[in-house]
Amino acid sequence: MSHSLSKYGRAAAFKVIAVQSAVVIISAAIALFWGFKASLSILLGGAVSVLPSLAFAYFAFRHSGARSSQQVVKGFLLGEAIKFFLTIVLFILVFKFASVMIGAVFIGFGVALVSYWLVPFVLDRQPVNKKV
Amino acid sequence: METILAMTALGVTLILGLGALGTAIGFGILGGKFIEASARQPELAPQLQVKMFLVAGLLDAVTMIGIGIGMWFTFASPYLAALQG
Numbered sequence: 001m002s003h004s005l006s007k008y009g010r011a012a013a014f015k016v017i018a019v020q021s022a023v024v025i026i027s028a029a030i031a032l033f034w035g036f037k038a039s040l041s042i043l044l045g046g047a048v049s050v051l052p053s054l055a056f057a058y059f060a061f062r063h064s065g066a067r068s069s070q071q072v073v074k075g076f077l078l079g080e081a082i083k084f085f086l087t088i089v090l091f092i093l094v095f096k097f098a099s100v101m102i103g104a105v106f107i108g109f110g111v112a113l114v115s116y117w118l119v120p121f122v123l124d125r126q127p128v129n130k131k132v
Numbered sequence: 133m134e135t136i137l138a139m140t141a142l143g144v145t146l147i148l149g150l151g152a153l154g155t156a157i158g159f160g161i162l163g164g165k166f167i168e169a170s171a172r173q174p175e176l177a178p179q180l181q182v183k184m185f186l187v188a189g190l191l192d193a194v195t196m197i198g199i200g201i202g203m204w205f206t207f208a209s210p211y212l213a214a215l216q217g
Contacts, residue, residue, distance in 0.1 A: 060185050
């Protein structure tokens, strides 16, 4: 029961992350006009936002349904903690080991975040009361 | 130089700590409301979970920007670069 209920939510969450990834890739492709380094920096900045979101979505939708609402909240808290530390680790890796343009990394990161903010408006146009 | 390092460490600690505190308070409220709402209307729980996921992304966005700035100041400090260059 819980597994089939979480399917709908997981699909919506991964749709959000797919849109986020697509926006980052398009931005990186546009940044190729300013050179490979700028493009790579935007891609890495976007990855720093997208990969932790992916981990968060995985943990947030492990359980679903009203009967397991406490497990849902626990999953959200665990997912958020993992997202927090994964973001720190990825930023450290990017700044320490990759030769990047810092401004472009933040542009990529910002583009990924802003696309996440805009996706709910796109999702809201779809039927919300879909049978699960 | 020592002053810059010390102040940077202090600033980054405050950014990360206060950011985590804000996110924790937000998640506490969000989780509580989710449990309350899904107890009241159990059939809406899966849709509420998706909404909670979207709001969670908005909730921690500013904290994530703070983490980015903190890691930049720690591992590729523009102040140290200005001092050395």
